[in-house]
Amino acid sequence: MAGERILIIDDELSMREFLTILLSQDGYRVEAVDSAEEGLERLEARWPALVLTDMNLPGMNGIAFLEEAKSRAVRAGKNVQIVVVTAFGTTESAIEAMKLGAANYVLKPFNNDELRLVVRRALGQSALEAENTRLRKELQERYHFGNLVGSSPPMGKVYELIRRVMNTPISCMIIGESGTGKEMVARAIHFSGDRADKPFVPINCGAIPENLVESELFGHKKGSFTGAVRDKDGLFKAADGGTLFLDEINSLPLPAQVKLLRALNERRFTPVGSVHEVSVNVRVIAASNADMEEAVQSGAFREDLFYRLNVVQIKVPTLRDRAEDIPDLCHHFVQKFSEQYGRSVVGFAPDAMRLVQGWHFPGNVRELRNLVERAVALCPGSFIQPEDLPEAIRLTSPPDELLTKEEDIPDDGLDLDALLAAVEKKWLRKAVDKADGNRTQAAKLLKMTFRSFRYRLAKYGLDPS
Secondary structure (H helix, E strand, O other), X not given: OOOOEEEEEOXXXXXXXXXXXXXXXXXXXXXXXXXXXXXXXXXXXXXXXXXXXXXXXXXXXXXXXXXXXXXXXXXXXOOOEEEEEEEOOOHHHXXXXXXXXXXXXXXXXXXXXXXXXXXXXXXXXXXXXXXXXXXXXHHHHHHOOOOOOOOOHHHHHHHHHHHHHOOOOOOEEEEOOOOOOHHHHHHHHHHHOOOOOOOEEEEXXXXXXXXXXXXXXXXXXXXXXXXXXXXXXXXXXXXXXXXXXXXXXXXXXXXHHXXXXXXXXXXXXXXXXXXXXXXXXXXXXEEEXXXXXXXXXXXXXXXXXXXXXXOEEEEOOOOHHHHHHHHHHHHHHHHHHHHHHOOOOOEEOHHHHHHHHOOOOOOHHHHHHHXXXXXXXXXXXXXXXXXXXXXXXXXXXXXXXXXHOOOOOOOOOOOHHHHHHHHHHHHHHXXXXXXXXXXXXXXXXXXXXXXXXXXXXXXXXXXXX
C-alpha cells in the first residue's frame, strides 16, 4: 500500500519531522500539520487514506478531531482510517477513541516497527472497506435497474412494480416473450430489495430431467434413488433467506407442482427419501413465456399453484412495444462490449441505427444484445456501419423508408422479394398484436381467410404453434 497519502497531526515539530521521515521511507506520501483545526481543512482539501494524530493537541483535542473527521467523512462518502497516538498511562482515552471509530492506537514512546505495523494494518483495513464499498456500489449499479435499460412508458410500469414489491416477501409471476429480460427483472427485484445480501438462485425448470426435478428443488437423502450416493441440499435450501427464481415454470411436472405448492404455503418441505421436514425462508419468483392461463385451463398447470405464484404479475414488454428504448439499449451494449473486447467503438452511425430501429426483433432484447456484440467485434472503426450488421437486417429493415420515399431503384438494384416479405411480415405482426394474439381476428383485420393468414405466419416463422 505504498504510495498512500498519510496526514500527521502533532503540535511538536520534532515529532512531525520524525514521523514524516519514517513513513516517507516506507513509500507513503506524507503531509504534516500542527493542529486539529488545520488537519480538518487539509482533510477536505485532499482526503488521505490515513490520519495519524496525537491525542493531546492545543485547541481541539484528538477525540474531538476524531468525531468531527468521521462525521465529515460520512457526509463526503469518504473512507479514511484514523490512528491515535497517546502517552503511556492514558489508555482510557485510547479506548474511548477506538469506540468512536479509530482504527487503532499507539502508545508513546513507541517502537518504530510497531508503528509501521499499525499503519500497514490500518491501511489494509481501509483498502478492504474501500473494496467492499466498490463491490456494493457495483452490485447496486448492476442490478438496481442498471441492466434494465429504457425509459419508455411500458418499462416505467415494470420499474414501478419492482419498487412496490422489492422489499416484500410476496410471490411474483413474470410474464413475457423469450428474450425480453425476465430474469433481469427478477434480479432487479432481489438485488434492489432487503434480500440483496442473501442468495439469488436461478433455475430453468425446462432444463431439468423430469425424474430429477424434485431432487433438484428439495434435495435428497443418500440412497433415496439410483445415483443418490450422498445427501444433497436442494435449491430451496440453497436460497434460504433469499430468492429462488423459477424460469419456465410452465415446464414443471405436476408431481413437483404439488410439492412446490406445499413448500410455498407452509415454508417447509421434505427432501426426497427423508422423513424430516426442512424449514426455509425463501421468496419465489416465477417466470414463463407461455400463456399460463391457457396452461391452467388445459390441466397442464395446477390452478391453485398458479394463483399462489401469480400474486403480483409483471408483464415484461417486447422490444417491439418499446422500440423507443432501442437507441439507449444499443448505447448500453456498445459500452459493455467495447470494454469487454478492448475495442474503441463508441456508437452507431445514423444509417446503421435506422436499420436497427427498423428491425422487428423477434428475439427481443437478447437478439439486440447479440447483434450489438457481433457488430462491436466486427467494426473496424469507431462507429458501427450498416455493413457491420447481419445481412437479414440490411435487406429487410429499409421497407418503411423505401415505401415512404419517392426514389428510383438504386444503381445496384434492390431485392424486391425481400422487400415485399419484410412488408408482409410487418403487417402480419401488427395484426396479431392488435388482436391480442387472436389469429382469427388478426386474419379479419387483414381481409384474408384464416387459412391464408395461418399459411403466411408459418411461411415467415411467426406461427407460435
